[in-house]
Amino acid sequence: xxxxxxxxxxMSVQEAETVTLSCTYDTSESNYYLFWYKQPxxxxxxxxxxxxxxxxxxxxENRFSVNFQKAAKSFSLKISDSQxxxxxxxxxxxxxxxxxxxxxxxxxxxxxxxx
Amino acid sequence: xxxxxxxPSWVICKSGTSVKIxxxxxxxxxxxxFWYRQFPKxxxxxxxxxxxxxxxxxxxxxxxxxxxxxxxxLTLSTLTVTSAHPEDSSFYICSAKAGTGGVWxxxxxxxxxxxxx
Numbered sequence: 001x002x003x004x005x006x007x008x009x010x011m012s013v014q015e016a017e018t019v020t021l022s023c024t025y026d027t028s029e030s031n032y033y034l035f036w037y038k039q040p041x042x043x044x045x046x047x048x049x050x051x052x053x054x055x056x057x058x059x060x061e062n063r064f065s066v067n068f069q070k071a072a073k074s075f076s077l078k079i080s081d082s083q084x085x086x087x088x089x090x091x092x093x094x095x096x097x098x099x100x101x102x103x104x105x106x107x108x109x110x111x112x113x114x115x
Numbered sequence: 116x117x118x119x120x121x122x123p124s125w126v127i128c129k130s131g132t133s134v135k136i137x138x139x140x141x142x143x144x145x146x147x148x149f150w151y152r153q154f155p156k157x158x159x160x161x162x163x164x165x166x167x168x169x170x171x172x173x174x175x176x177x178x179x180x181x182x183x184x185x186x187x188x189l190t191l192s193t194l195t196v197t198s199a200h201p202e203d204s205s206f207y208i209c210s211a212k213a214g215t216g217g218v219w220x221x222x223x224x225x226x227x228x229x230x231x232x
Binding site: 035042043044045046047050091101102103104105106107108110 | 158
């Protein structure tokens, strides 16, 4: 079974600064997908970014980018120019393409953006 | 974009009664939907995978007789918590895979907060 580990329960960053959230995973598969989801206080899950394991290029979505290290099974999220609206729980998630498309979530990192 | 509508957003019920939660895909067909449970300040735990026209697949440890899932159409899946007890109080979220080919993602409902008193 796949596991996803987020070792930072809480993090804080000042507005306009950059923060990196860590995620590691364990799998024996070679092809899979990785995701970062954001859950603000409203508790609505919002997709932040997605990475296909077969792509070497790191995914980028505006202020959000990932550092995907396949050999190390690491998938960190960098948030640049942090905004107050980025305050939320962030979940790293894994999906094995060979199974029934199930998402396995990490335990989450609570990010607080301060003035 | 793809939208998943989940109702109700919150519900309070008496112990021993049943509660039904609906999850609808509004602008796409969802052959598969997923039901999660989330305790306060914790992650999402997959309960079951709901497949249109067939029986749901439950994760280990989830009581299928207690958490009844029905996926009768391509746009509607329901989760019924039967004979609810206070320990069933939680936040329940549904999700569906939307899109095809290289452009797709998982869309989540807004969740249902269930309180059993």
